[in-house]
Amino acid sequence: MRILFLGDLVGRGGRDAVAAALPDYRARLRLDLVIVNAENASHGFGLAPEMARALFDAGADVVTLGNHAWDRREIIPYIATEKRVIRPINFPAGTPGAGSVILTLADGRRALIVNAMGRLYMEALDCPFRATEELLSRHRLGVNIQAAVVDFHAEATSEKEAFGHSFDGRLSLVVGTHTHVPTADYQILEKGTGYMTDAGMCGAYDSVIGMAKSGAAERFWRKMPGERLQPADGPATICGVYLETDDTTGLARRIEPLRQGGRLSQSFPDVA
Numbered sequence: 363m364r365i366l367f368l369g370d371l372v373g374r375g376g377r378d379a380v381a382a383a384l385p386d387y388r389a390r391l392r393l394d395l396v397i398v399n400a401e402n403a404s405h406g407f408g409l410a411p412e413m414a415r416a417l418f419d420a421g422a423d424v425v426t427l428g429n430h431a432w433d434r435r436e437i438i439p440y441i442a443t444e445k446r447v448i449r450p451i452n453f454p455a456g457t458p459g460a461g462s463v464i465l466t467l468a469d470g471r472r473a474l475i476v477n478a479m480g481r482l483y484m485e486a487l488d489c490p491f492r493a494t495e496e497l498l499s500r501h502r503l504g505v506n507i508q509a510a511v512v513d514f515h516a517e518a519t520s521e522k523e524a525f526g527h528s529f530d531g532r533l534s535l536v537v538g539t540h541t542h543v544p545t546a547d548y549q550i551l552e553k554g555t556g557y558m559t560d561a562g563m564c565g566a567y568d569s570v571i572g573m574a575k576s577g578a579a580e581r582f583w584r585k586m587p588g589e590r591l592q593p594a595d596g597p598a599t600i601c602g603v604y605l606e607t608d609d610t611t612g613l614a615r616r617i618e619p620l621r622q623g624g625r626l627s628q629s630f631p632d633v634a
Contacts, residue, residue, distance in 0.1 A: 363471060363509045363609060364633075365395045366620070367537050368602035369544070370428075371403045372565030372572030373593025377413060379600050379623060380564050384421035387620075391604065391633050395465065395473050396421055399513055399539045401428040402563075406573055406593045408433025411440040414447050423465055424448065426477040428515035428540055429485060450479035450515060451497065452488040462497055464507065471609065473509040474501050478525075480516025480540075490514070491528060498532055503612035509534045510612060511605075516540055519559050526557040534607045534614055537561050542571040544601045544619060544626070554613030562601030567625045569594030599624030604631040 366387060371377055380398065388396065398417055403409045408430045414437075417425055424446050431449045432438065441447050441459035451461020462476040476497065478490035494512065501507050510533045514525050517540060526536040531553030537560075538545075544562025551557050563572050570578035573591040580588055600623055606616040618631045 363394045363473065363607045364392055365397070365509065365511060365535065365605040365607065366391060366393050366602055367511065367513070367535065367561055367605070368396070368398045368564055368600065369561030370539050370542055370563045370565070370572075371398065371400045372542070372563050373402070373406050375566050375593060375595070375598040376564040376572070377403050377416070379598035381416055381420040383600055383622065388421045391631060394467055394471070395423050395509065397424045397426060397475055397511060397513065398422045399426045399428065399515070399561075401426070401430045401515070402572065404434050406591060409437055409447070410434045411436055411444075414440070414444065418446065424463060424475045426475070426513040426515070426539070428477070428479060448475065448477045450477050450487065450490070452478055452490040452493040454488060461493070464501070471508040472506070473511065474507045476510070476512040478512055478514050480514065480518060480521045480525075482516065482518040482521045484517055491525065494529065498529070503532055503534065504610060508609055508612050509607050511535045511537070514538050522559050526551060526555065530555045531613070534612050535603070535605050535617075537603055544621060548603060548617050548619050550614045550617055554611065556603075556605045556614035556617040558603045558617070558619070561603050562599075562621070564600045564602075565598050566594040566596040567599050568596045597624045599626045601626070
């Protein structure tokens with residue numbers, strides 16, 4: 363299976379860049395599955411239903427969220443019916459929506475996509491490790507699912523790495539989101555799980571993690587609340603990770619970063 367995961371979309375710049383690029387990416391990489399984290403899509407805070415629909419129209423299959431999941435309140439009734447938008451699985455019982463979805467491809471292969479959120483320097487949610495363990499007790503890679511991807515939305519690199527190693531051999535890919543900076547540690551772990559600490563963001567990198575520099579920097583100088591942060595203007599870089607899996611085992615065969623446009627060094631998988 364050929365899978366593309368794109369990191370946190372930030373504001374209109376990130377949304378527009380991804381929507382414009384996805385049809386080409388799907389064709390060039392012959393993608394089976396596209397997952398996009400869009401919890402910062404609406405001015406950097408949350409996701410509106412019409413934005414999710416635009417991403418699906420452009421070629422996304424699943425949209426994941428994170429700590430800004432409820433910043434746009436109109437997402438609450440939408441997520442109750444749109445199963446392709448998922449929020450962290452370790453929100454308390456009774457939270458609207460679901461933390462995972464199984465997508466059946468046109469050829470019958472099944473992919474499990476999970477959104478989990480870390481707890482170190484984040485909100486005090488239920489345990490993401492135990493929530494994922496319970497889910498995987500019912501879905502076995504290479505048995506009743508052909509691929510399994512977790513978007514682990516977390517602040518601490520140690521928690522992300524611990525999560526990846528904890529589920530090595532039971533997931534196709536563990537990819538981190540939230541910190542908006544693409545890491546260079548994309549790899550296949552010892553037992554066959556693809557891993558990357560952070561996919562990076564889809565937004566303007568002449569910024570402070572996607573937000574306009576002046577307002578964001580001033581908060582560190584003055585330690586006082588200021589005007590609401592705004593997404594930075596300028597060309598967006600699309601950041602993500604490309605994965606190829608073995609359809610028999612569901613484990614990773616190849617993992618590569620994707621960085622296109624904007625200011626960062628460019629990287630695009632070469633698919634013969």
